[in-house]
Amino acid sequence: MSISLALAAVWVLAATITAMLPMRLQYPPGLTLLVMAPGLICFMGYQHGVWVALIGLLAFVSMFRNPLMYFYRRARGERPEVPK
Structure with missing residues (x-):
């Protein structure tokens, strides 16, 4: 296993x-x-190619969809609610 996949x-x-x-x-x-x-993800793409980086990107977006949506809404000027 390469270092990027282990990381x-x-x-x-x-x-x-x-x-x-x-x-x-x-x-x-x-x-x-x-x-x-x-x-x-860039390191994985460098070592294994663009398809592995794309799979890593999809996994990242899947795991962090709520924080990414929060930052997207903030960038659009909305005031999204933060869970307590």
Whole structure:
């Protein structure tokens, strides 16, 4: 297994553990994972090609759909509600 796929597997485990935390504790690790993902996806694409990067991107969007929708709505000028 290549280093990029091993790092991706660790990232997925960290994201799964983060999802199990209470909502108020998810923000710091979730934001860290959100920021790290594009670099990891690019690294996977560099080592394995564009199709692997596309699969990684689809998995990332699937796992982080709610935060990405929040940032999308904020960029459009809306004021979305944050769960408590």
